[in-house]
Amino acid sequence: MSELPPEIDTSRPHPARMYDYGIGGKNHFAADREVAEKIFTAWPGGRTSGRENRAFLGRAVRYLAGEAGIRQFLDIGTGLPTTNNVHEVAQQVAPSSRVVYVDNDPLVLAHARALLTSSPEGRTAYIHADLRDPQAILNDPATRDVLDFSQPIALMLVALLHYVPDEWNPAEILATLLGALPSGSYLVASHITGEHDPAVAAFERADRAAGTPAQLRDCSDFARLAFAGLDLLPPGVVPVSEWRPDTAGPLPTPAEVSTYGGVARKE
Numbered sequence: 001m002s003e004l005p006p007e008i009d010t011s012r013p014h015p016a017r018m019y020d021y022g023i024g025g026k027n028h029f030a031a032d033r034e035v036a037e038k039i040f041t042a043w044p045g046g047r048t049s050g051r052e053n054r055a056f057l058g059r060a061v062r063y064l065a066g067e068a069g070i071r072q073f074l075d076i077g078t079g080l081p082t083t084n085n086v087h088e089v090a091q092q093v094a095p096s097s098r099v100v101y102v103d104n105d106p107l108v109l110a111h112a113r114a115l116l117t118s119s120p121e122g123r124t125a126y127i128h129a130d131l132r133d134p135q136a137i138l139n140d141p142a143t144r145d146v147l148d149f150s151q152p153i154a155l156m157l158v159a160l161l162h163y164v165p166d167e168w169n170p171a172e173i174l175a176t177l178l179g180a181l182p183s184g185s186y187l188v189a190s191h192i193t194g195e196h197d198p199a200v201a202a203f204e205r206a207d208r209a210a211g212t213p214a215q216l217r218d219c220s221d222f223a224r225l226a227f228a229g230l231d232l233l234p235p236g237v238v239p240v241s242e243w244r245p246d247t248a249g250p251l252p253t254p255a256e257v258s259t260y261g262g263v264a265r266k267e
């Protein structure tokens, strides 16, 4: 702990570390575990939700790097390095894949080295920045150095938009980011919802009480916010576990998952 940068306040919970705790990672502190446990007590599906979301992220990247031929990824709200980071999944399929990671948590920055383990043919970069200033992300020299904006890019906003309440004008943020991408680019997004299980409200309450704004959205609000004007790929906006599942086994229920996801293409 003595090696942590001073701006990391371990006495306050943070979404990246609570999520890391929920999906079985190692980078969290007592304050994160306490709030996460409160959420899981009220919403027992919370752990399933995080794991299913992470699996969705992996399937979406595999599809994009494979069938869709995408070689560039802008992953905002990266989270703490864990298994199946975007560059690992993409470079398994296409070693020349390039990834720019962005997060606003200083702890993610402290662990960013683990995200910079690119294959020799590809490249990765990490930017400490906030989604609320999309222009700063787009103009960052690391973004411009690693990504070629004349070629398609996959923008990843996975389990991020529920931290952007309407008062922050997320539609404008999305318009700025998507406006910078060339035709043939993609958006991957997922979002927690209270539509199938009222207990999910515990997530919103606990986060807000911990000083992190959060907002649940239903399927149509999320779809309108994230994917308006884009071509949604089949099967559309669905519980993340139902987005092109790669196992034959039974899927968790929409109430357990309580997270919608989708992938869309910009024409």
Ligand SMILES: C[S@@+](CC[C@H](N)C(=O)[O-])C[C@H]1O[C@@H](n2cnc3c(N)ncnc32)[C@H](O)[C@@H]1O
Pocket: 015, 016, 017, 019, 053, 054, 057, 076, 077, 078, 079, 080, 102, 103, 104, 105, 108, 129, 130, 131, 132, 157, 158, 159, 160, 163
């Ligand atoms: C639930 S985690 C998702 C991690 C990863 N995208 C995934 O789906 O597995 C959300 C991440 O978004 C980051 N985050 C939240 N608000 C943010 C903001 N305004 N700007 C940048 N990152 C943000 C948090 O620090 C956290 O790492």
